[in-house]
Amino acid sequence: MTPPEDKDPEPPSLEKRQWQAGRKPGDRSVRIVRPGGDQFRRDAGHYVATDAVFTEKGPLGKAWSKVTRLLVGRRLTTESEGEERVSVATGLPILASDNISSSAYATEEAMRVLAIAGVAALSLTMPIAIAVVAVLAIVVLSESRVIRAYPNGGGSYLVARENHGTIAGLVAAAALLIDYVLTVAVSTAAGVAAIASFVPEVHDVRVPLALALIALLTLGNLRGVREAGLLFAAPTYAYMAAMFGLIGFGIFRIATGDIPAPAHSESPFPDAGAQALTTLLILRAFASGSVGLTGSEAVANGVPSFRKPEPRNAIITLVLMGTIFSTIFLGLTFLATTIGVRPDQHEAETVNSLLTRSIVGDGSPFYYFVQIATAIILLLAANTGFTGFPRLASVLSNDRFMPRHFADMGSRLAFNTGIVALAAVAGLVLTAFGGSVTALVPLYTIGVFLAFTLSQSGLVRRWWRLRDRGWQLSMVLNSVGAIVTGVVLVVVAYTKFEHGAWMVIVVLPFIVGILYATHVHYRDVHDALVLEDLSVPIPEMRPPVVIVPVARIDRAALQAVAFARSISKSVKAVHISTTDESAKEFERRWARWSPDVKVDVILSPYRSLVVPLLKYIDAIDKSDDRPITVVIAEFVPRHWWEWLLHSQTATRLKAALLFRPNTIVIDVPYHFEDTADLARRR
Amino acid sequence: MQPKRILVAVAGTSVDPDVIRHAVTLAKPGKAEVIAVHVIEVRWNMPLDAVLEPELDHGEELLANAAKVAEQAGLRIETELLQAREAAAAIIDTARERAADLVIIGMPYRTRLGRVHVGRTVQNVYVGAPCAVLAYRQEAPQ
Numbered sequence: 011m012t013p014p015e016d017k018d019p020e021p022p023s024l025e026k027r028q029w030q031a032g033r034k035p036g037d038r039s040v041r042i043v044r045p046g047g048d049q050f051r052r053d054a055g056h057y058v059a060t061d062a063v064f065t066e067k068g069p070l071g072k073a074w075s076k077v078t079r080l081l082v083g084r085r086l087t088t089e090s091e092g093e094e095r096v097s098v099a100t101g102l103p104i105l106a107s108d109n110i111s112s113s114a115y116a117t118e119e120a121m122r123v124l125a126i127a128g129v130a131a132l133s134l135t136m137p138i139a140i141a142v143v144a145v146l147a148i149v150v151l152s153e154s155r156v157i158r159a160y161p162n163g164g165g166s167y168l169v170a171r172e173n174h175g176t177i178a179g180l181v182a183a184a185a186l187l188i189d190y191v192l193t194v195a196v197s198t199a200a201g202v203a204a205i206a207s208f209v210p211e212v213h214d215v216r217v218p219l220a221l222a223l224i225a226l227l228t229l230g231n232l233r234g235v236r237e238a239g240l241l242f243a244a245p246t247y248a249y250m251a252a253m254f255g256l257i258g259f260g261i262f263r264i265a266t267g268d269i270p271a272p273a274h275s276e277s278p279f280p281d282a283g284a285q286a287l288t289t290l291l292i293l294r295a296f297a298s299g300s301v302g303l304t305g306s307e308a309v310a311n312g313v314p315s316f317r318k319p320e321p322r323n324a325i326i327t328l329v330l331m332g333t334i335f336s337t338i339f340l341g342l343t344f345l346a347t348t349i350g351v352r353p354d355q356h357e358a359e360t361v362n363s364l365l366t367r368s369i370v371g372d373g374s375p376f377y378y379f380v381q382i383a384t385a386i387i388l389l390l391a392a393n394t395g396f397t398g399f400p401r402l403a404s405v406l407s408n409d410r411f412m413p414r415h416f417a418d419m420g421s422r423l424a425f426n427t428g429i430v431a432l433a434a435v436a437g438l439v440l441t442a443f444g445g446s447v448t449a450l451v452p453l454y455t456i457g458v459f460l461a462f463t464l465s466q467s468g469l470v471r472r473w474w475r476l477r478d479r480g481w482q483l484s485m486v487l488n489s490v491g492a493i494v495t496g497v498v499l500v501v502v503a504y505t506k507f508e509h510g511a512w513m514v515i516v517v518l519p520f521i522v523g524i525l526y527a528t529h530v531h532y533r534d535v536h537d538a539l540v541l542e543d544l545s546v547p548i549p550e551m552r553p554p555v556v557i558v559p560v561a562r563i564d565r566a567a568l569q570a571v572a573f574a575r576s577i578s579k580s581v582k583a584v585h586i587s588t589t590d591e592s593a594k595e596f597e598r599r600w601a602r603w604s605p606d607v608k609v610d611v612i613l614s615p616y617r618s619l620v621v622p623l624l625k626y627i628d629a630i631d632k633s634d635d636r637p638i639t640v641v642i643a644e645f646v647p648r649h650w651w652e653w654l655l656h657s658q659t660a661t662r663l664k665a666a667l668l669f670r671p672n673t674i675v676i677d678v679p680y681h682f683e684d685t686a687d688l689a690r691r692r
Numbered sequence: 693m694q695p696k697r698i699l700v701a702v703a704g705t706s707v708d709p710d711v712i713r714h715a716v717t718l719a720k721p722g723k724a725e726v727i728a729v730h731v732i733e734v735r736w737n738m739p740l741d742a743v744l745e746p747e748l749d750h751g752e753e754l755l756a757n758a759a760k761v762a763e764q765a766g767l768r769i770e771t772e773l774l775q776a777r778e779a780a781a782a783i784i785d786t787a788r789e790r791a792a793d794l795v796i797i798g799m800p801y802r803t804r805l806g807r808v809h810v811g812r813t814v815q816n817v818y819v820g821a822p823c824a825v826l827a828y829r830q831e832a833p834q
Contacts, residue, residue: 027741032776032785039731039776039785040741042748048759048771052752055745 024050024057061085078421082232085421095317098326103246105312106331108193108305108394110246111387113253113338115200116142116302117346118361119451121353123295125279127287129352134292135299139343142299143336145494149306150332152466152491154325155484156310159469161321165311166465167402173468173475177522182464183406184521186307186398188514189457193304193395194436195443196450198223201388203447207363208381216445221437223389228433231396234422242390249387250334252380257341260369264348273367275354294505300498301451302339304458306331307465308394312401345369357448360384395436400428410532411525452509457518459499466492553578554639554674557630559623560585560609561643561659563599566680570643571607573678577639583609584626588617620662627673639674640667646679693824694722699792700769701783701817702730704754707798707830709761714828715796716765726769728758729786731779740775748773780816787821794824801830 028041044050050057064085066075096104120138124131160168166186171179198220206213230241263270285291309328316323342365345351351364366380400416404425407416413427420426443449466488473485503511556574560567560583574581585600587593593611600609614622631638644660647653660677667675700715702708712728719726732747734740755771762769776782787795797817802809808829818825 027775029741030785030789032781034781036777037781037785038740039774039782042773042775051756052749054749 081229082420083234083422086234086423088419088423096315097317098323098330100240100243101309101312101316101323101327102330103243103390103393104397105308105315105394106305106327106334107242107246107387108197108308108391109302109331109335110250110305110338111197111200111391112302112304113335113342114204114249114362114384114388115360115447116299116339117343118353119301119448120295120299120343121346121361122279122448123291123298124287125353126284127291129279129281131287131291132347132350132352134287134295135343135347138292138296138299139340141296142302143340145300145498146303146306146332146336148487148491148494149303149462150328152469152488153306153310154328155469155488156465157313157321157324157328159472160310161313165307165402166461166468167405169468169472170461170464173471174464177526178464178468180411180522180525181518182461183402183411184518184525185457185460185464186311186402187457187521188517189304189454189461190395190399190402191432191435191439192450192454192457193398194224194227194392194432195440196301196447196454197388197390197392197395198227198436199440199443199445199447199450201385201392202445203357204360204362204381204385204388207359208378210358213358217441220440220445224392224433224437224440227389227392227396228429231393231400231429232420232422232424232426234424242393245383245386245390248379249383250338252376252383253338253341255376256366256369256380257338257345260345260349260365261341263369264345270349270368272350272352273364273372274352275359275364277355277358278352279355290505293501297455297498297502297505298451300459300502301455302335303498304455305391305394307458307461308398310465311398315397315401357446392436395432396429399432400425403428403431406525409529410536411529413528449510452506452511453514455502456499456506456511456514459495459502460518462495463492463499466495552636553580554637555630555634556581556639556641557627558583558607558641558643559663562596563603566643566645566678569680570641570678571605573676574639574641575607577676580636581607582630583607584623585609585611586614586619586622587611588614588619619659620666623663624666624670627667627670631672637672637674639676641676641678644677644679646681648682652682693793695719695724695794695824696722697725697727697790697792698794698796699783699787699790700726700728700758701779701795701797701813702728702754702758703779703798703813704730704750705798705800707800707828708754708758710830711796711798711828712758712761712769713765716762716767716769718794718796719767726762726767727772727786727790727792728755728762728769729772729774729783730754731774731776731782733779734775734777736777740777742775744775778813778816780813780820783813783817784820784822787823792823794826795821796826796828799827799829801832 024044024046026043026045028043030039030041032038047062048060049063051060052058064075066072117135117139120142121132121135124134124138156165156169167179167183170182199216201223202212202216202220205219206216212219233241260270306328309324309331313320313324316327342362346361346365349365349368351361351368353361354364362384363377363381366377370376370380403412403416406412407414415427416425416431418425418427439450469488470485470492473481473488503515507515554577556578558567558570558574558581560571571581571583583600585593585596587596590613593613597609597611610626612622612626627638627640640663642660642663645656647656664675664677667673695718698715698719700711702712715726718724730751732744732751734742734744738744751773755773759769759771772786774782774786783795783797786792795817797814799810799814802811810827814827818827
């Protein structure tokens, strides 16, 4: 018996045409019916999947879709990407909050190093702050050149790759990826430290709290860039208001001769230093203070997030960021050194908190406003990592240096894989370092300065190569930028080496290696798969030899055998029996059923089902040069938990055959129907 | 009379959103079903079931917009796309087949020789529909 064949069957279509008779012969009409309902609509000659395709039917699916909608928001179409872009006002909190927030702890980080040489050494904090601000000014100027030269974003990675080659680009990318992870870890740790300054009980649970905050930020970012910006705008501006208010009031008190008495923490650094004030210590203090420069690369990397004209808006944001950071950093440093605040040895209270207490007094509402605003901005600074990492990862993924999932946009046009991966790695790092800011800071800044140096020197080469209008000024600016950031890089790496910077130096080449290896894999796969010559005809394939493993004669087997016969005339069933009796019984039943398909019954005295089956397929393959197709009957229960009650031989067999060369595996699922359903069908 | 099934003809004119909103207003109290129908008129020199890509795209867009307007007004409606030689005949036949008890058809405000012009389709539906017909004439421009 040969399978029935349709004569010139219509190819399947999403559109059916039904003829309808009218009252008169000329009134006939054609109804255009969509079997899929409103799930697909036509547009410019092709079909577009509408949001109806995501409509869930089952109660579990409906509940899940409600939960995700509540947490992440409704789906956005790719066309609405333009609306998701940010203005300067919302871009500042998203991309510059990291840099601006660094002003909350940059002074303290420099002071903590200087205090090792005694309290007298703290007078050097202000000159160090001025040096840091000078470096920032150079960085801002040279980064504005990066934005003009590369308006499509990509930042340091793209600049370094285009001008220094792939490896340099990957070094810059790896450095930035590490830095973004550390931005999240350091910022949340610093945010929790700020909370612990006025709620000391928090100190003991700082790691779980920081992890919970990372989870919250992850959720916020999964909602998309624009919403994240709107969510984070108010706290950023509140921090700026708090800091300008504090600095203004502090300077007013000092100017009017009412210099506040310094507030003291529980264990301040002692007057006498533990070691002498050496050049190395000063350089280390400078390196720690340069933590304030982190985050300044995020604007250049995120140019495509801005509304049009993107480069102009990005440069305005960059300049605003530099100005705001410098004002707060210099202001706080001036006040801290003039009033004489000493950092706490055990990080129990921040310098920021001590300074605010000194100026406005203990328990003042303004003190709490400053502390809360600081805690929130430090947490939001982590958001710069959430903006930068996924975008850079997507650029790397598009260039085939990272897995392709990193380039996929989620339902809210955010790079979900990058966001989740960043949260996971940052959470691990934070836990490993016990949530301590001081332990994490030495790891920080190396990446960013390495990326700066590579991109600045890359631009120098670019200007030299292109020599377009005004190239001399650009070249001078970027040369100064490259030298300054290069010097800072060496200083940071040298002074922080034994305090943890070595870890970054070890991890960096490892990441570069992984990125490169990923690229090699994708390149090989591309070479193996790509079809450049589209005139190649579709090859004629001979009908395959079809093997149908049959566990028992039932409806599932019936369906699988029927399907096997529809694709080839050469079909063989195979049954594995564990006992002689069951083998004989199967043969008897097969003979009674008598389909025009031959069966091989194999006795497996060692009770294994899959291995003898695989060896049987190998043997058939050797005896016949036609391609092998295995048609597997698979029973599908109604509920997921019912899977546990079945042996899943089909699943195991599919898994075993997946890597077998030249083998086509076809799964014929048989969905559970109870006797009532079957009776209805009859 | 409280209609139970309303057929709305969507022609792609500026009056369409008003017609849909009006249909929803009429449908809501009696929980009536609303079907928006658009007819692609196929010229006699072409087969009736010809695949007319631009017209199909346009028709789908009109019906999708109609469904969106109705949803904004608070009702999910059904849509139907047809190809026929003459729109009026197809609307009348669909009204009969779907047992509609009201057909609403929009008339954009157009004048010819100083008088309001009533199009061929509106006239034919008005005359031939088996059920009540409501011709919704657009407001005259100020």
